Amino acid sequence: MRRILPYPVLSLGLFVASILLSASVAPPSLVLAVLLALLAPIIMLALGVDRVRLKAPKAMARLAIDVAGDIVRSNWAVSQIILGRRRHERTSGFIHIPLDLRDRYGLAVLAIIVTSTPGTLWVEYESATGRLLLHVLDLVDEETWVRLIKDRYERRLMEIFE
Amino acid sequence: MTAAVLTWGLGLAQLMLICAMGLAAWRIIHGPRAQDRVLGMDTLFLNGMLLVVVFGIRTNSQLYFEAALVIGMLGFAATVALAKFLMRGEVIE
Amino acid sequence: MTEAQIPAWAAFVVVGLAVAGSALSLLGAVGLTRLKTFYERVHAPTLGATLGMALVLAASVVWFTVVEGRFMPREILIGLFLTVTTPVTLILLARAALFRDRTEKAKDMPDKG
Numbered sequence: 075m076r077r078i079l080p081y082p083v084l085s086l087g088l089f090v091a092s093i094l095l096s097a098s099v100a101p102p103s104l105v106l107a108v109l110l111a112l113l114a115p116i117i118m119l120a121l122g123v124d125r126v127r128l129k130a131p132k133a134m135a136r137l138a139i140d141v142a143g144d145i146v147r148s149n150w151a152v153s154q155i156i157l158g159r160r161r162h163e164r165t166s167g168f169i170h171i172p173l174d175l176r177d178r179y180g181l182a183v184l185a186i187i188v189t190s191t192p193g194t195l196w197v198e199y200e201s202a203t204g205r206l207l208l209h210v211l212d213l214v215d216e217e218t219w220v221r222l223i224k225d226r227y228e229r230r231l232m233e234i235f236e
Numbered sequence: 237m238t239a240a241v242l243t244w245g246l247g248l249a250q251l252m253l254i255c256a257m258g259l260a261a262w263r264i265i266h267g268p269r270a271q272d273r274v275l276g277m278d279t280l281f282l283n284g285m286l287l288v289v290v291f292g293i294r295t296n297s298q299l300y301f302e303a304a305l306v307i308g309m310l311g312f313a314a315t316v317a318l319a320k321f322l323m324r325g326e327v328i329e
Numbered sequence: 330m331t332e333a334q335i336p337a338w339a340a341f342v343v344v345g346l347a348v349a350g351s352a353l354s355l356l357g358a359v360g361l362t363r364l365k366t367f368y369e370r371v372h373a374p375t376l377g378a379t380l381g382m383a384l385v386l387a388a389s390v391v392w393f394t395v396v397e398g399r400f401m402p403r404e405i406l407i408g409l410f411l412t413v414t415t416p417v418t419l420i421l422l423a424r425a426a427l428f429r430d431r432t433e434k435a436k437d438m439p440d441k442g
Binding site: 095146149153166170185186192193194195196198209 | 353356357359360363364366368369371372373375376378379380401402403405412413415416419420423424427439
């Protein structure tokens with residue numbers, strides 16, 4: 075198993091992407107998809123890329139559902155800000171968050187989550203100190219944001235990736 | 237009835253996307269700084285891509301899928317190259 | 330317009346999704362022109378790049394699925410691609426802006442990590 079499919083997640087992704095691109099399940103497109111899924115990992119082996127180790131599929135599913143909800147909610151919040159329907163005075167600003175997550179794939183997923191929820195933007199990450207610089211559009215309370223990122227996302231990502 | 241809903245509804249969607257492209261173009265022209273212009277260009281590419289997708293629905297043609305994919309990729313490459321240039325003054329270090 | 334015959338409910342679903350997505354995208358562009366500083370403006374286009382994009386692509390998936398009579402989720406590829414690339418572009422752009430502001434010693438800049 076290890077020998078044929080050193081990167082199972084990558085192979086599966088390439089297989090599905092190839093099927094989707096050709097938009098058919100006829101034998102030629104299947105053969106192409108299988109070839110891609112079997113050959114691309116050879117290149118990745120030569121490059122010496124770290125394997126992704128995914129654990130806790132339940133946590134993954136729950137995280138995905140929560141993130142989808144958060145995306146809708148923060149889209150709503152940001153559109154209210156843009157339309158100027160806010161009662162209190164809005165301040166935006168930078169906050170520092172100390173991260174314990176060290177796995178690079180986990181960090182990449184966290185970056186995607188933070189950026190795809192409008193209102194928060196990942197600006198800088200210092201890998202030596204693990205400090206993350208975020209820009210928040212509606213910065214009411216710094217502590218709330220730190221706790222939100224750490225409890226809602228980081229803890230579960232550590233469960234999945236570490 | 238159905239045809240009218242489709243024509244007008246998708247036309248409205250296209251109109252809104254064109255307006256969005258206009259606003260992004262306004263940001264490109266007015267700046268004030270280079271990073272604002274790059275951000276405007278990224279938005280312009282994104283809305284252009286969505287416009288092509290809606291156009292594909294309207295004309296019932298799957299050919300626009302590839303066009304949208306290419307526009308998305310070009311937008312990504314262009315924005316990354318420009319952002320990198322802003323950071324160091326060189327695209328490839 | 331098109332010769333394709335699709336049921337009325339599908340037309341309403343497609344139009345609803347497309348209009349909602351385009352409206353969000355337009356709102357993002359409005360924010361791009363209305364917000365005051367660069368770091369605030371960076372947030373605006375993410376409206377179109379996340380939910381707006383997803384809704385328009387969903388409209389396309391529903392349309393082609395109904396017209397073709399089989400599941401056609403090709404647009405998911407565009408969605409995946411955008412989800413993965415948007416953070417890269419925005420992070421790079423924000424870092425470039427921060428770098429430029431720091432070298433010019435602008436006010437209210439956060440200290441380095």
